[in-house]
Structures are given as structure tokens and as C-alpha cells.
Amino acid sequence: GDSVTQMEGPVTLSEEAFLTINCTYTATGYPSLFWYVQYPGEGLQLLLKATKADDKGSNKGFEATYRKETTSFHLEKGSVQVSDSAVYFCALRPNTGGFKTIFGAGTRLFVKA
Amino acid sequence: EADIYQTPRYLVIGTGKKITLECSQTMGHDKMYWYQQDPGMELHLIHYSYGVNSTEKGDLSSESTVSRIRTEHFPLTLESARPSHTSQYLCASRGSETQYFGPGTRLLVL
Numbered sequence: 013g014d015s016v017t018q019m020e021g022p023v024t025l026s027e028e029a030f031l032t033i034n035c036t037y038t039a040t041g042y043p044s045l046f047w048y049v050q051y052p053g054e055g056l057q058l059l060l061k062a063t064k065a066d067d068k069g070s071n072k073g074f075e076a077t078y079r080k081e082t083t084s085f086h087l088e089k090g091s092v093q094v095s096d097s098a099v100y101f102c103a104l105r106p107n108t109g110g111f112k113t114i115f116g117a118g119t120r121l122f123v124k125a
Numbered sequence: 126e127a128d129i130y131q132t133p134r135y136l137v138i139g140t141g142k143k144i145t146l147e148c149s150q151t152m153g154h155d156k157m158y159w160y161q162q163d164p165g166m167e168l169h170l171i172h173y174s175y176g177v178n179s180t181e182k183g184d185l186s187s188e189s190t191v192s193r194i195r196t197e198h199f200p201l202t203l204e205s206a207r208p209s210h211t212s213q214y215l216c217a218s219r220g221s222e223t224q225y226f227g228p229g230t231r232l233l234v235l
Contacts, residue, residue, distance in 0.1 A: 044222060046223070046224075048226075050165065052164070052165070053164075053229075053231075054228055054229065055131075055215050055217075055226035055227050055228045055229045056168075056215070056217075056226040057226070058223055058224075058225065061222075061223060063222070099165045101168070103224075105222070105224075111156065111173065111175070112158075112170065112173070113219070113224045115167070115168045117166075117167045118165065118166065118167060118168075120165060
């Protein structure tokens with residue numbers, strides 16, 4: 013079945029460091045791909061998305077490129093801030109008529125000043 | 126900006142009490158979902174709905190029940206709360222593409 017695998021956390025970085033959070037998926041066809049962010053005590057917020065191969069989603073300095081050949085959607089940011097400390101979830105929505113969005117287990121990011 | 130609301134945001138209750146967690150959305154979405162999540166951890170789908178008068182159990186077994194009498198409203202009820210129900214409950218809705226989440230209800234059962 014469809015699944016999402018993302019790197020285990022926690023990831024700890026210093027402010028202004030480069031961030032990569034790896035995400036790979038298994039799905040039939042061309043699913044839509046998403047990154048969500050969850051700040052402490054809140055629900056998930058959509059960070060960015062991509063709906064077809066080679067699309068790049070971007071928002072608030074974060075980017076992710078839909079790579080069909082490697083079935084990946086890695087999240088990157090060039091310079092993290094303390095305020096980026098949160099849990100990041102990679103997700104896919106199958107394009108085969110599936111009802112559910114499939115979420116990864118989440119990766120916690122700590123950014124130190 | 127997603128318009129999906131959950132009340133209460135925090136709830137502390139005693140064992141055996143009946144509770145209802147409210148979820149409302151103003152986007153006209155047919156599909157709605159309830160997830161259970163220990164804070165910052167993996168999401169577990171416990172209920173979903175295709176539309177009015179449609180409800181289904183999710184991947185994680187739950188003693189809670191849901192109803193969908195109106196498109197915008199998807200409440201979750203626990204008839205008799207227990208300490209094992211202590212968790213965060215997230216409601217979500219989806220139109221054609223993107224799933225949007227409410228802010229969550231943090232439940233503590235003593």
C-alpha cells in the first residue's frame with residue numbers, strides 16, 4: 013500500500029544552518045505530495061505542496077522538489093531560525109481515488125540560538 | 126487560510142464522564158477526519174466522513190463515536206472517558222486536494 017517514510021528526529025541545528033529533512037514515498041502513479049508543520053500546542057499547517065513530477069513547492073524559505081525517479085520530496089531551507097523549531101510531517105494524497113492522506117511519522121526540529 | 130475550528134482547546138475531566146469534542150469548518154468540504162496524536166508524534170486516523178450521514182472508522186481502533194448531520198459539523202463523543210483517552214485530538218477537512226487541520230483539543234482524563 014501507499015506509504016511515506018521520513019527521517020527520524022530529532023534534528024538539532026544552530027541558527028542559520030542548512031536544513032534537509034528527507035522524505036521518500038511509495039505510491040501508485042503520481043500522488044500529490046505535501047509538507048506540514050506543527051508548532052507546539054497547535055494543529056498541522058500546510059507548509060508547501062507539489063502535485064506533479066519536477067514541481068517545486070516553496071513557502072517561507074522552505075522548498076521541496078517532487079522527484080519521481082527517486083520517489084522523494086525532501087524538505088530544505090537555506091538558513092533556519094529558532095522560530096522554525098517544530099515537527100515537520102511529509103504526506104501524500106494518492107491520485108487513485110483514495111480518501112485518505114498518508115502521513116509520515118514526523119521529524120522534530122530544534123534550532124539553537 | 127483554513128477555516129476549521131475546534132472546541133474546547135483544552136479539557137480536563139474525571140474518569141467516567143461523557144464528553145463531546147466539537148469541530149466545525151466553513152469551507153463546505155465534504156470530507157472530514159479525526160486524528161488522535163500524542164503531542165508532536167505520529168498521527169492516527171480514528172474516524173472519517175465522506176459527507177452528511179456518512180461515517181467510517183479509521184485505522185486506529187477508538188472507543189469514540191462521531192456523527193455528521195451537517196456538512197460543516199463533525200463532533201466526536203466519548204461516552205465514558207478513561208485515562209487511556211488522554212491525548213490530543215485533531216480534526217481536519219479536505220476539499221479536492223489539500224487537507225486542512227483545526228488547532229486541536231488536548232484532553233486530560235484524571
